Amino acid sequence: MSANGPVLDVRDLRVWYGSTRGAVRAVDGVSIQIRAGEVLGLVGESGCGKSTLGRGVMGLLPDGSAVDGQVLFQDTDLLKVSDRQLRRMRGPDIALIFQEPMTRLNPLMRIEDHFSETITAHEPKLSKAEVRRRSLEALGGMGIPPTRFRNYPHEFSGGMRQRIMIALALVLRPKLVIADEPTTALDVLVEAQILSILADLKRNFDTALLLITHNLGIVAEACDRVAVMYAGRIAEEGDARTVFSQPAHPYTRELLRSVISLNTTGLHYIPGAPPSLIDPPAACKFHPRCPDAMRVCAQLAPVEQRLSAGQRVECWLHGPGDRIPEGGREPLEQERIAVAEEA
Amino acid sequence: MAKPTTSLRTYALTRLALVLPMLWILLTLVFFMMRVAPGDPVTAALGGRLPEKELQERRHAAGYDKPLIVQYVDYLGDVARLNFGTTITDDRPVTDVIIENGSATLELTFWAMVVALSVGIGLGLVAGRLRDSGADVSIRMFGIVVYAMPAFFLGFLAQLLFGERLGWLPTSGRASPEVQFLLPTHTHLYLIDAIIYGDWATFKDVVLHLILPAATLGLIIAGVLIRLVRVNVLQTMKGDYIEAARARGIDEKSVVYRHAFKNALVPVVTVLGLQVALLMSGAVLTETTFNWPGIGFELVRYLNNRDYIAVQGIITFFALIVIFVSVLIDFVNAWIDPRVRY
Numbered sequence: 001m002s003a004n005g006p007v008l009d010v011r012d013l014r015v016w017y018g019s020t021r022g023a024v025r026a027v028d029g030v031s032i033q034i035r036a037g038e039v040l041g042l043v044g045e046s047g048c049g050k051s052t053l054g055r056g057v058m059g060l061l062p063d064g065s066a067v068d069g070q071v072l073f074q075d076t077d078l079l080k081v082s083d084r085q086l087r088r089m090r091g092p093d094i095a096l097i098f099q100e101p102m103t104r105l106n107p108l109m110r111i112e113d114h115f116s117e118t119i120t121a122h123e124p125k126l127s128k129a130e131v132r133r134r135s136l137e138a139l140g141g142m143g144i145p146p147t148r149f150r151n152y153p154h155e156f157s158g159g160m161r162q163r164i165m166i167a168l169a170l171v172l173r174p175k176l177v178i179a180d181e182p183t184t185a186l187d188v189l190v191e192a193q194i195l196s197i198l199a200d201l202k203r204n205f206d207t208a209l210l211l212i213t214h215n216l217g218i219v220a221e222a223c224d225r226v227a228v229m230y231a232g233r234i235a236e237e238g239d240a241r242t243v244f245s246q247p248a249h250p251y252t253r254e255l256l257r258s259v260i261s262l263n264t265t266g267l268h269y270i271p272g273a274p275p276s277l278i279d280p281p282a283a284c285k286f287h288p289r290c291p292d293a294m295r296v297c298a299q300l301a302p303v304e305q306r307l308s309a310g311q312r313v314e315c316w317l318h319g320p321g322d323r324i325p326e327g328g329r330e331p332l333e334q335e336r337i338a339v340a341e342e343a
Numbered sequence: 344m345a346k347p348t349t350s351l352r353t354y355a356l357t358r359l360a361l362v363l364p365m366l367w368i369l370l371t372l373v374f375f376m377m378r379v380a381p382g383d384p385v386t387a388a389l390g391g392r393l394p395e396k397e398l399q400e401r402r403h404a405a406g407y408d409k410p411l412i413v414q415y416v417d418y419l420g421d422v423a424r425l426n427f428g429t430t431i432t433d434d435r436p437v438t439d440v441i442i443e444n445g446s447a448t449l450e451l452t453f454w455a456m457v458v459a460l461s462v463g464i465g466l467g468l469v470a471g472r473l474r475d476s477g478a479d480v481s482i483r484m485f486g487i488v489v490y491a492m493p494a495f496f497l498g499f500l501a502q503l504l505f506g507e508r509l510g511w512l513p514t515s516g517r518a519s520p521e522v523q524f525l526l527p528t529h530t531h532l533y534l535i536d537a538i539i540y541g542d543w544a545t546f547k548d549v550v551l552h553l554i555l556p557a558a559t560l561g562l563i564i565a566g567v568l569i570r571l572v573r574v575n576v577l578q579t580m581k582g583d584y585i586e587a588a589r590a591r592g593i594d595e596k597s598v599v600y601r602h603a604f605k606n607a608l609v610p611v612v613t614v615l616g617l618q619v620a621l622l623m624s625g626a627v628l629t630e631t632t633f634n635w636p637g638i639g640f641e642l643v644r645y646l647n648n649r650d651y652i653a654v655q656g657i658i659t660f661f662a663l664i665v666i667f668v669s670v671l672i673d674f675v676n677a678w679i680d681p682r683v684r685y
């Protein structure tokens with residue numbers, strides 16, 4: 001691995017879920033990179049495949065799913081290693097923080113046992129005292145006092161449980177943390193608390209963080225870079241400030257408008273909903289909902305372009321012009337009507 | 344919001360305080376159910392066999408000429424003093440029936456539970472773990488068959504196969520007559536008495552007599568357990584904390600044993616408590632099938648002789664057992680599951 005190469009390098013990742021109605025293409029050719037000390041925000045409406053991407057990286061997909069592509073963690077392809085080796089990497093190398101903290105702790109186990117189990121699974125030779133010291137240090141960092149160490153999960157509130165889950169994820173000092181909507185289930189105050197904890201992470205330990213959220217406010221606040229996901233693909237990816245100030249993809253723009261309008265003139269939302277990933281729209285998957293859709297958008301899948309501002313984007317508005325067939329730039333009539341009807 | 348775990352002792356005291364109303368309701372039910380039949384118990388059992396004058400005296404002695412409410416209060420008072428009455432047909436204190444025959448039932452049900460728990464939980468865990476494998480399918484079939492089969496039928500098949508055809512095991516009674524005659528009774532539990540007696544031939548004879556009835560009753564309850572444990576294992580394995588444990592790199596063996604199995608067994612304890620009724624009715628049928636001189640066997644005999652005092656005494660005792668078991672189950676639950684202790 002080159003000195004400042006990415007910690008995580010996902011290349012053309014594809015994930016399918018088996019379902020009774022056919023294969024769900026939840027992640028459909030995604031490439032992203034994260035460096036040490038960097039926070040990458042992954043945003044998009046719910047159902048776009050964000051959690052699947054996070055789980056795919058960890059190798060935690062359910063039975064009946066299939067994966068293809070490469071997940072390079074410090075040059076090791078996680079899709080190729082043995083189950084045993086992958087298990088060893090979960091915890092000390094990559095940690096996952098889940099959305100719902102209420103159900104993620106074993107109700108029959110004390111907090112202490114969760115920690116000792118986790119630590120000794122990876123460092124079996126550690127003394128009991130050392131295990132305890134490390135656990136209490138991690139918990140202390142999350143503001144959980146040592147007096148609560150022997151309590152059971154049900155004795156904590158949701159916010160405290162999420163802090164415990166984070167302490168549990170961080171106790172092994174992972175190099176990469178994937179946080180899947182870590183604050184969605186919590187109230188705003190706790191959310192701020194947890195975000196500042198995650199920000200400290202990168203400052204203090206140079207941890208790489210993949211922060212999955214559908215809340216653009218969080219991205220603006222906490223992320224260095226942002227990837228916008230739609231229907232299993234990355235629509236736009238780049239420096240967070242650039243993407244926010246000059247969104248290149250219509251989906252990014254509409255997402256941003258729906259946030260901003262919350263504070264100004266009533267609710268703006270993107271008409272329609274993310275498509276079914278069993279049988280998604282052809283060509284550009286966003287075209288049935290896109291205000292800028294052109295004829296080409298329903299005919300050919302857009303090609304990834306790198307813009308001068310720095311972000312990469314998949315949208316025909318940004319070319320390449322020579323690939324657009326004649327008349328392809330005409331507005332897509334049919335869809336206009338559909339949107340108008342819905343409004 | 345977070346609440347501190349109440350100590351097990353506080354929980355136990357609260358739970359025990361709730362026993363009294365439960366007890367009262369059950370006893371009242373038993374009392375009035377026994378009074379629904381027309382006529383009085385003495386006439387029912389002995390009518391036509393004794394002169395009217397003597398029947399009258401017996402009715403008076405048993406208090407059946409008093410107003411119903413007085414009988415009811417007397418009944419509660421007697422039960423409080425653990426006096427369950429005296430049988431009409433053979434003049435035995437029901438307490439003696441409970442001690443002598445109850446010990447036979449205790450011995451049978453204890454070993455039946457050992458069979459039920461080891462077979463039921465063991466096979467249930469395997470089936471849940473190896474979902475949809477050949478082992479899973481066979482275990483499920485086995486569970487359905489033993490559960491659907493009535494105790495007397497399963498017992499009858501076992502008697503035919505292992506008794507008549509193969510001649511391996513005795514099919515009737517708690518011990519061979521000569522053994523039973525010679526065995527000094529200390530605890531009325533033959534297995535323990537045989538150990539105290541220190542005679543291995545006797546011990547073996549008692550064990551051989553136990554096998555078929557205990558296996559019959561045990562398998563019937565195991566049928567319920569297999570299904571339940573299997574479903575719970577499947578359910579728990581899908582749990583959020585299982586995925587979270589895997590995400591922390593806990594090895595699959597610990598995930599299955601420490602996280603999944605233990606959680607899967609929590610509801611089993613409760614259901615087991617609800618199965619006391621199945622256990623008791625199963626015991627009655629098993630005892631009748633195997634001529635096992637237990638309390639269920641006696642209950643059927645007294646019912647046939649229309650000895651309603653004996654029946655009332657035995658059913659009252661059953662009610663006490665139901666309450667005892669339900670309290671016991673709650674304690675076990677509180678002990679394994681901290682969430683119960685609120």
Ligand SMILES: Nc1ncnc2c1ncn2[C@@H]1O[C@H](COP(=O)(O)OP(=O)(O)O)[C@@H](O)[C@H]1O
Binds near residue numbers: 052053
């Ligand atoms: N276990 C599963 N089996 C089948 N389909 C699934 C499963 N999990 C998620 N999906 C589908 O995959 C798509 C992406 O889901 P998800 O990754 O959870 O999206 P997000 O996290 O962005 O909301 C959705 O259409 C969802 O219905």
Ligand code: SF4
Binds near residue numbers: 290294
């Ligand atoms: S490719 Fe066309 S439909 Fe897709 S986002 Fe761009 S303009 Fe809209």
Ligand SMILES: [Mg+2]
Binds near residue numbers: 050051181
């Ligand atoms: Mg999600």
